[in-house]
Amino acid sequence: MRTKVAIVGAGPAGLMLSLLLRREGIDSVVLEARSRAYVEQRVRAGLLEQWARDLLIEIGAGERLQREGLVHDGIRLACDGRLHSIDFRQLVGRIVTIYDQKEVVKDLIALLLSRGGEILFEAAATALEGLDTATPVVHFHHGGEARSLACDFVAGCDGFHGISRPAIPDGVLTVYERGYPFGWLGILSESPPPSDELIYAFHERGFALFSMRSPTLSRLYLQCEPDEDLGRWPDQRVFDELEARLGGACPLARGPVLQKGVTPMRSVVVEPMQHGRLFLAGDSAHIQPPTGAKGMNLAFADVVYLSRALVAYERDGRTDGLEAYSRTCLDRVWKAQRFSWFMTQLLHRFPDETAFDRRRQRADIGYVAGSVAAATALAENYSGLPLA
Structure with a gap:
């Protein structure tokens, strides 16, 4: 040939x-x-x-x-029970799909x-x-x-x-190469997502991501050990932990879990x-x-x-x-x-972090949420830098 x-x-x-x-x-x-x-x-x-x-x-x-x-049009950051909107369309005139x-x-x-x-x-x-x-x-x-x-x-x-x-x-x-001391435990749930935008959640118990496949299918993730044993995570525990890390920022619907797995990082x-x-x-x-x-x-x-x-x-x-x-x-x-x-460092809990690190992360999230310049930089990178 x-x-x-x-x-x-x-x-x-x-x-x-x-x-x-x-x-x-x-x-x-x-x-x-x-x-x-x-x-x-x-x-x-x-x-x-x-x-x-x-x-x-x-x-x-x-x-x-x-x-x-x-x-x-953007994403939302959840921290201490509050949702902060980063509006890509408003900030940089772009969307994601x-x-x-x-x-x-x-x-x-x-x-x-x-x-x-x-x-x-x-x-x-x-x-x-x-x-x-x-x-x-x-x-x-x-x-x-x-x-x-x-x-x-x-x-x-x-x-x-x-x-x-x-x-x-x-x-x-x-x-x-850089390894990370955690992975993501992900599920596909037959339930409506908690928001019309992706939610990136910062919590003392670890990071969580609330995404979706459709208006009736949610793709949800929890920070976990990189070699996590799925047997330790029955469906109810997964949803309980997701709800805890969302911190009451918005309601979380529950439904049948169709897929479950761990993604190393x-x-x-x-x-x-x-x-x-x-x-x-x-x-x-x-x-x-x-x-x-x-x-x-x-x-x-x-x-x-x-x-x-x-x-x-x-x-x-x-x-x-x-x-x-x-x-x-x-x-x-x-x-x-x-x-x-x-x-990753903005939102995840690292095993060797100190109380100083946690306070700094909160300050970072507050800065991104409250500064147009910082939010614009995030929106520009997330929605895609222009091709050279």
């Missing part, structure tokens, strides 16, 4: 890249290790920044998004296939070869056979545990995000705490930059965009990491 761009991974990054390239007449093949059914049902959080929502609509993948996505990542993936797959794009499901990439040459090759298994895909460029969009990043030789990458950035003709995008290059809601948005930003660079190369023979890819992406990635860390 032969194509211009071999894309490893059919997540949001890989699918979006293939669509952006196809729009410009550049061929690509997407290789995905899992089945289509698995990929379309893989549970991930889904919050779209304003520009990412606009991009999906622009490329033709926004019909269901506009019909079913939940538009939010709740729309499950698996729904985004369904829409992108359907659109790509309808436009003649090529996705090979259950095609597990096994090796990347010739990354330092003009003709790299991706080896993979498909239909019980060993096959290969020759290409001009490889886009590694296969996540943190994929083969793309490990294909870069030892000593090339610098890995920046970490920050990872690798530099550079490229080697030879391999370009990393999305989770293969960076992981951030979910507090800042940046995962899918950063993945889209990476492939927008990469598609621009590949188009410039194909049309005009320019290499400046390809050479600057890592530097351009990392500028945005580190700003997103900074914001995710800011939100």
